Amino acid sequence: MKSSSTGLLLASPRTHEHLTPTASESAAAMPSLIMSDSLLSSEEIKESKLKKAKEPHNSPSEEKKSKKKKKHVEIESNDGELDSSMDEMASEKKKEKKEKKAKKEKKRKTDEEEEDKSDTTSESTEMTVVEKKVPAANGPAMKKPKLMEQDEEMDEGENETTADDPNALSNYRLSKVLKETLNSKGIKALFPIQAMTFDLVLDGFDLVGRARTGQGKTLAFVLPILESLTNGIHKESRNTGYGRSPSVLVLLPTRELANQVHADFEVYGGAVGLFSCCLYGGSPYRAQEASLKRGVDIIVGTPGRVKDHIVRGTLDLKALKFRVLDEADEMLNMGFVDDVELILGKVQDASKVQTLLFSATLPDWVKKISTRFLKQDKKTADLVGNEKLKASANVRHLVLPCTRTARPQLIPDVICCYSRGGRTIIFTETKEFASELAGLLPGARALHGDIVQAQREVILAGFRSGRFLVLVATNVAARGLDINDVQLIIQCEPPRDVEAYIHRSGRTGRAGNTGVAILLYEPKFKFNVSRIERESGVKFEHISAPQPADIAESAGSEAADAISNVSDTVIPVFRSQAEQLLSSSGLPAVDLLAKALAKAAGFLDIKKRSLLSSMENYVTLILQTGKPIYSPSFAFSTFRRFLPDEKIEGVKGLSLTADGMGAVFDVPADDVKTFLEGQDNANSVTIEVLDKLPPIQDRDQSRGGNSGRGRFGGGGFSGGRHGGNRFSGGRGGNRFSNGGGRGRFNRRN
Numbered sequence: 001m002k003s004s005s006t007g008l009l010l011a012s013p014r015t016h017e018h019l020t021p022t023a024s025e026s027a028a029a030m031p032s033l034i035m036s037d038s039l040l041s042s043e044e045i046k047e048s049k050l051k052k053a054k055e056p057h058n059s060p061s062e063e064k065k066s067k068k069k070k071k072h073v074e075i076e077s078n079d080g081e082l083d084s085s086m087d088e089m090a091s092e093k094k095k096e097k098k099e100k101k102a103k104k105e106k107k108r109k110t111d112e113e114e115e116d117k118s119d120t121t122s123e124s125t126e127m128t129v130v131e132k133k134v135p136a137a138n139g140p141a142m143k144k145p146k147l148m149e150q151d152e153e154m155d156e157g158e159n160e161t162t163a164d165d166p167n168a169l170s171n172y173r174l175s176k177v178l179k180e181t182l183n184s185k186g187i188k189a190l191f192p193i194q195a196m197t198f199d200l201v202l203d204g205f206d207l208v209g210r211a212r213t214g215q216g217k218t219l220a221f222v223l224p225i226l227e228s229l230t231n232g233i234h235k236e237s238r239n240t241g242y243g244r245s246p247s248v249l250v251l252l253p254t255r256e257l258a259n260q261v262h263a264d265f266e267v268y269g270g271a272v273g274l275f276s277c278c279l280y281g282g283s284p285y286r287a288q289e290a291s292l293k294r295g296v297d298i299i300v301g302t303p304g305r306v307k308d309h310i311v312r313g314t315l316d317l318k319a320l321k322f323r324v325l326d327e328a329d330e331m332l333n334m335g336f337v338d339d340v341e342l343i344l345g346k347v348q349d350a351s352k353v354q355t356l357l358f359s360a361t362l363p364d365w366v367k368k369i370s371t372r373f374l375k376q377d378k379k380t381a382d383l384v385g386n387e388k389l390k391a392s393a394n395v396r397h398l399v400l401p402c403t404r405t406a407r408p409q410l411i412p413d414v415i416c417c418y419s420r421g422g423r424t425i426i427f428t429e430t431k432e433f434a435s436e437l438a439g440l441l442p443g444a445r446a447l448h449g450d451i452v453q454a455q456r457e458v459i460l461a462g463f464r465s466g467r468f469l470v471l472v473a474t475n476v477a478a479r480g481l482d483i484n485d486v487q488l489i490i491q492c493e494p495p496r497d498v499e500a501y502i503h504r505s506g507r508t509g510r511a512g513n514t515g516v517a518i519l520l521y522e523p524k525f526k527f528n529v530s531r532i533e534r535e536s537g538v539k540f541e542h543i544s545a546p547q548p549a550d551i552a553e554s555a556g557s558e559a560a561d562a563i564s565n566v567s568d569t570v571i572p573v574f575r576s577q578a579e580q581l582l583s584s585s586g587l588p589a590v591d592l593l594a595k596a597l598a599k600a601a602g603f604l605d606i607k608k609r610s611l612l613s614s615m616e617n618y619v620t621l622i623l624q625t626g627k628p629i630y631s632p633s634f635a636f637s638t639f640r641r642f643l644p645d646e647k648i649e650g651v652k653g654l655s656l657t658a659d660g661m662g663a664v665f666d667v668p669a670d671d672v673k674t675f676l677e678g679q680d681n682a683n684s685v686t687i688e689v690l691d692k693l694p695p696i697q698d699r700d701q702s703r704g705g706n707s708g709r710g711r712f713g714g715g716g717f718s719g720g721r722h723g724g725n726r727f728s729g730g731r732g733g734n735r736f737s738n739g740g741g742r743g744r745f746n747r748r749n
């Protein structure tokens, strides 16, 4: 356990007052380049970027000149806020392009010949850029598949097209080899957070960077750091040679994330001849020590292990040029404050070190702490700022009521209906439940802090490679993990911190792709959903548990595909059995085939499912009396007029509708008929089966219900499905046992 005695820890989210930056702080935090760009015309921006790209990397004297120039621009543009300036840039760009289009139309009409000679090439390529990318609210362009054909046709002119994009790689001081490496990864232009911070980092500023999840914050520090060390201001002074001490230290909260960021440094750093090393707990010291002894340029690690190396005397940070705190708020949240402070204090001369702090969430208390680690003239690049929506705009955020006991039956159906055949990550609050749930879902694996490190790495590699498609994880997987084709995130209950919601849901919808995040909640704790909605700025879509028709649609089509893929060679072998079955069943052939499809999809039976609580074998009904229903007890007294007590006792989760004109409630599927027929014995009372939940009043559900009123409970609603392997993923499926190897307790990583 970490001590909580430092000053920094006193500034924890629970105890610290939130501070709003003053106007002067905001102004000081403005990156000059962006502000200056936003005041220039697009031609001027392009020209200045192109000029900058052609410039050799700054010599110290040029450096000074360029800083002076920037300061001048800062003073001129001090009415701006950096927050959301990318939005302005995006709309600015849109406007410009619209104007250009109109201008072009006009020009074509009046002077066709001249138009042909001069403008066609550049204008048409400009158009391609516009159509190729739809600016997302605050981030990378959203992919627009419909335009692919047109894009493919334009392939030949692609270089010109990207060069016209102000964020094209060629417009930045990136070395040829880095540009080539980026190109080989399909990266042709910088994402907004990268474009916004590249020059600032290369020019020597400390920086606080915030952008929503999946918007490329990693390369936002990797690229300028590498350039700075190999061609920029730190080129001459950095250590080289055998046994050199590192120039860069990147600290991250989890081992998985450290590995991932290290992989980026290996690719891009390796391309420019820099060596990196990953230091994290749970792995042997010896290999790490050997690398450190040989000398490395970049260290990526978790605070605990980095500190251990410092204490053992195997890591010397005196010559650092860069310190990066990635997911800084989580590191401080996890109690790493002492370690982080000790580590950051190990540099010889803090004024010569650049410190960069990145996260998708920067609670005010972290911003305040940054004043302690970062220089006074630090810049802040905040793509979220004061905007209401803090979570990813590329994600559909859904909420679904579900009791604890209903979760194991519900989750496979949710995956079936929402994962679009891609990967799913399920977040649980506890390691125990992660293991338990993974054991219940065929082919799923668990990932949490009790699993030994080597096993954690195998599991993550298996998930990345598609060996299995469902990962059940605790918060160890919440931050930063960038895994291809994660289509669906399920959170088993609302997390305590809004930051956790933002990061977990951000494991999908990355790099301009879209995804779905579903938050399950116990109906009686609905207020937690409202809290997250309020704090994250997300407008949740309320959905109910997938119903038989939804499931049949998704699972049935999968099963149909599987059946179509069965070789015709099976027909002669199985035909006589099929004929026998057809004649003995008495069913039409199509009905029998439907049964076969259901079986292939893993269904032996379709159970009814409550809209209120997702419990199987419960059906949600609505009671209306033609006048307002003021309280649950009024609804119960109405029932007493026409229903026997033992049936009323089976009512669960009774809640009033938002308009006050109805009461919705669950009854066991077997009792539905009694309730529907009972209404015939009561005047002005209607009871109907609901197929969609109307808005209900947001208040303490415990007031509803009869005996044990409104408490959703009761377990043992077994699913209608046998242990099918629909969710076993690409290969091997349920060969994997539940990954709950009980390692030692390790709170930190």
Ligand SMILES: Nc1ncnc2c1ncn2[C@@H]1O[C@H](COP(=O)(O)OP(=O)(O)OP(=O)(O)O)[C@@H](O)[C@H]1O
Pocket: 186, 187, 188, 189, 190, 191, 194, 211, 212, 213, 214, 215, 216, 217, 218, 219, 359, 360, 479, 480, 481, 482, 506, 507, 510, 511
């Ligand atoms: N300029 C770019 N063009 C195309 N893809 C990019 C670009 N920059 C980054 N990416 C890709 O975008 C994905 C998300 O990047 P990254 O993991 O750095 O996001 P992030 O903002 O750090 O997210 P999180 O907040 O969740 O940690 C990665 O797969 C990365 O390779």
